Amino acid sequence: MSGERTRAIRAGLNSDKTWNAVIPPVSLSTAYRREEAGVKPAYDYARTGNPGRDTLAQAIGELEGAQGTVVTASGMAAIDLLLHDLPFGARVICSHDAYGGTRRLLDARANGGRLLPVYVDTADLDAVETALAEPVALVLVETPSNPRLRISDIRAISALAREAGAETAVDNTVLSPILQRPIELGADYSVQSITKIINGHSDMVGGAVSCRSATRAEQLAWWANCVGVGGGAFDAYLALRGLRTLPVRAREQGKSAARIAQWLQQDERVARVDYPGLDSHPGHTLATTQQSGFGQLISIELAGGVADETVNRLALFSLAQSLGGVESLVNIPAKMTHASMSPEARLEADVPDHLIRLSIGLEDAEDLIADLDQALG
Ligand code: PLP
16 A cells, blocks of 8 residues: 555546546536436436545545545535434434534534434543443544544544444544544544645535445445535545645644644743643643644633734734634634534633634744744733
8 A cells, every 4th residue: 555645646646538637627517428318327416426526535535544435515514424314312422622513513403302412521531431321323522622632532432432332433624634543543434624634725615424334435425415415526626636735734734833832832921732742731642642643733821811912913823713724824712613602511611712723834833933922922
């Protein structure tokens, strides 16, 4: 098997049989002509499948070590896809500090009685075990969690869940399959918001569910077609272009993030730095056993609990709610990415109003440090 950089770069190259284009062309057609009514061609209707989306799914699946991957219209569609065939009223354990939109989705499904979400600090194995004492269908773990970057033990949780008859899905958005491969660690699914570091250029929205089981991948592809949440052809083209440089970007952004986290930690204007690459991070040792890098996200609390004024003084970090792009972003989760969570839920997940999340891009780390330095005042 070739290395991850080779696989990412070569994905789908030279597959065009019409013109021998090196880069696979985008197929925007909604419909594909049949030779005969009763003979189904490889593609017949774009909701069901299109060649570019399949190439992207294959590339992500190979990087995740999956038996099959379904590419969806967004990261939320990918998470929702996992919920479609759960029994009515099924209990779903979810990391208590998962992305705000994930909690909003589970809470919305709970309102209709479709599901019963149970929010647990999945970094605490005893808490997971206690929650598994009652029947559970799915354990949805976000690790590192966003924004607190808590680390949950994928191997241990997958084993506990399997013993209890539950499946485990890991939201792997923060790290991508370059820095963490949940299926190889025992999980049943690895979920991605492709919108983030996989695409990396902040110009499309997409998601993916990679599956340990080929049968489950087929079932989820059936659901994606049934409810119409498969990814679009042009978005797949953009994401595949981004994915070619994913291994290089993920590692370079991680290197800058480590440098910046260290700088922030020694600065007395900063009261707390959450970055799993720091020795002081409570999940650092565990992270080194299941991650091959620490990613591009850093969360900080400033001395005096200020946030807005400092964030507004930043020039090289755009105030915007995404992560993983080549451009650095700053976000105040309580007012932006996690605003849909109730104040009580934010308190429980320890997402205070003054928490600041930085997504480190590919600018020069020294320039980013100089910008933080002037903004800290
Ligand atoms: N999972 C995580 C960890 C996220 O940060 C996000 C979005 O911010 C999502 C899922 C949802 O992805 P999307 O915005 O592509 O629907």
